[in-house]
Amino acid sequence: MQNTIHEECGIFGVYAPEQNHPVATEAYYGLFALQHRGQESCGIAVNDRGVIVCHKDVGLVRDVFTASELEKLGTGQMAIGHTRYSTFGTVNRTNAQPLVVRHIKGQLAIAHNGNLTNATELRRQLEFSGAIFHTTNDSEIISYMIIRERLTASSIEAAVDRAMDRLEGAYSLVIMSPEKLIAVRDETGYRPLVMGKTKEGEIIFASETCALDVLGAEYIRDLDAGEIVVVDSSGIRSIRTHCKGRSHMCVFEFVYFARPDSYIAGMSVHEARRNAGKILAKEHPVDADVVIGVPDSGLDAALGYAEESGIPYGMGFVKNRYIARTFIQPTQAQRDNGVRMKLNVVPSVIKGKRVIMVDDSIVRGTTSARIVKLLRDAGAKEVHVRVSAPPFIAPCYYGTDIDSKEHLIACQMSEEGICQMIGADTLGYLSVEGVKKMASEADCDFCVGCFTEKYPSAVPEKTSKDRFEKKIGESSEPYKGARRTEDGEEL
Numbered sequence: 001m002q003n004t005i006h007e008e009c010g011i012f013g014v015y016a017p018e019q020n021h022p023v024a025t026e027a028y029y030g031l032f033a034l035q036h037r038g039q040e041s042c043g044i045a046v047n048d049r050g051v052i053v054c055h056k057d058v059g060l061v062r063d064v065f066t067a068s069e070l071e072k073l074g075t076g077q078m079a080i081g082h083t084r085y086s087t088f089g090t091v092n093r094t095n096a097q098p099l100v101v102r103h104i105k106g107q108l109a110i111a112h113n114g115n116l117t118n119a120t121e122l123r124r125q126l127e128f129s130g131a132i133f134h135t136t137n138d139s140e141i142i143s144y145m146i147i148r149e150r151l152t153a154s155s156i157e158a159a160v161d162r163a164m165d166r167l168e169g170a171y172s173l174v175i176m177s178p179e180k181l182i183a184v185r186d187e188t189g190y191r192p193l194v195m196g197k198t199k200e201g202e203i204i205f206a207s208e209t210c211a212l213d214v215l216g217a218e219y220i221r222d223l224d225a226g227e228i229v230v231v232d233s234s235g236i237r238s239i240r241t242h243c244k245g246r247s248h249m250c251v252f253e254f255v256y257f258a259r260p261d262s263y264i265a266g267m268s269v270h271e272a273r274r275n276a277g278k279i280l281a282k283e284h285p286v287d288a289d290v291v292i293g294v295p296d297s298g299l300d301a302a303l304g305y306a307e308e309s310g311i312p313y314g315m316g317f318v319k320n321r322y323i324a325r326t327f328i329q330p331t332q333a334q335r336d337n338g339v340r341m342k343l344n345v346v347p348s349v350i351k352g353k354r355v356i357m358v359d360d361s362i363v364r365g366t367t368s369a370r371i372v373k374l375l376r377d378a379g380a381k382e383v384h385v386r387v388s389a390p391p392f393i394a395p396c397y398y399g400t401d402i403d404s405k406e407h408l409i410a411c412q413m414s415e416e417g418i419c420q421m422i423g424a425d426t427l428g429y430l431s432v433e434g435v436k437k438m439a440s441e442a443d444c445d446f447c448v449g450c451f452t453e454k455y456p457s458a459v460p461e462k463t464s465k466d467r468f469e470k471k472i473g474e475s476s477e478p479y480k481g482a483r484r485t486e487d488g489e490e491l
């Protein structure tokens with residue numbers, strides 16, 4: 001568990017009306033736009049006349065896909081892609097996605113965003129019936145479930161539909177068979193998945209609309225919760241056996257995960273964050289001279305706070321975007337100084353001022369404490385911290401790394417205690433009602449489970465990110481290796 005929250009994955013799929021299309025390059029651009037959703041590994045699988053080839057590796061999209069790798073993937077009619085941040089499962093090439101499997105009726109490639117809540121149970125059942133797993137991620141379980149059903153189902157989409165009877169939790173999927181591209185959203189609709197179309201008639205599926213924009217594709221719609229959309233030579237069709245009602249989108253997509261230029265469930269993420277800032281200003285007003293945001297997702301909320309309060313907005317921080325992969329932090333002291341390397345204060349905005357600093361979340365409090373200290377060192381007279389989300393009080397089971405109460409400061413301390421610990425003059429969190437209202441124009445309901453401990457679907461009694469490693473003895477220790485910020489910096 002790190003000082004910030006991470007999303008698990010970004011997924012992308014493209015179906016072109018004809019063969020020999022540069023689908024690998026299009027997937028590359030799509031993944032590039034979805035890099036913020038996962039920086040540990042990435043991959044692209046291309047379908048050329050029914051033959052699926054795949055390249056994937058640990059690293060950022062720009063590093064894994066050189067011009068020569070893209071050339072090797074060649075052209076085709078379909079491609080799917082994935083960017084991964086592992087909420088469990090070790091970081092290695094084997095766990096990278098898409099996963100490509102051969103089965104008795106052909107090949108199948110799959111890319112997944114989310115976490116199954118019954119993965120341990122399903123995996124155990126499959127292993128007892130002879131299945132051998134190569135990875136420690138949920139996606140392999142999903143592919144097994146689909147392939148098993150495919151043995152008796154009339155089509156791949158019928159197999160997916162049947163497999164969904166057994167899958168619980170969060171999953172947005174893109175699946176590629178020799179002839180079809182299939183997109184799927186779980187019954188609760190935790191993770192986003194949109195459909196778009198290019199001028200050339202290609203159908204695109206992506207976690208966020210920013211991946212449509214980069215290809216000049218027009219947004220068609222979000223997939224409904226429980227929906228399966230199939231694209232093949234006969235057109236597009238929707239299977240709605242598992243559609244049970246409105247989606248309960250992870251509200252943290254609006255607060256933090258998604259890019260501000262994306263639309264989720266028809267609502268602009270930037271506008272939702274701005275609304276959060278406005279609501280925050282009403283809920284926690286304070287006299288001050290300037291409102292600043294912590295880059296990146298705190299900026300939009302800070303703008304909203306400034307607009308509502310009438311207090312001027314200022315650019316209080318500059319973020320170093322080039323720190324990325326070469327930044328080495330060998331000692332704790334240097335690590336402590338890391339925040340200064342990433343984020344620097346603009347002294348003229350801060351010096352002698354009463355500052356309202358808006359951030360998107362407080363996880364352990366250590367990063368907030370360092371940032372508040374930066375402001376004090378730069379001469380801030382007062383620092384009032386405002387958070388554009390409620391306090392985290394419970395784990396997330398649906399594809400993020402909020403995994404244990406013991407790591408969440410709001411489970412250990414009162415708000416007053418946290419305020420003191422981070423060195424702020426005052427502290428104010430957005431209310432649960434406020435976080436729901438921030439995206440009131442979105443055509444969905446919300447999961448707010450990590451803020452209320454009430455989830456839209458059943459949660460397992462016991463779970464942890466290293467569940468497979470511990471259970472199958474791959475490793476006695478949970479993974480503690482490199483985690484990266486959205487810029488690729490190792491934490």
Ligand code: SF4
Nearest residue numbers: 250251396447449450
């Ligand atoms: S528990 Fe929190 S982070 Fe997880 S899906 Fe629900 S709102 Fe999102």
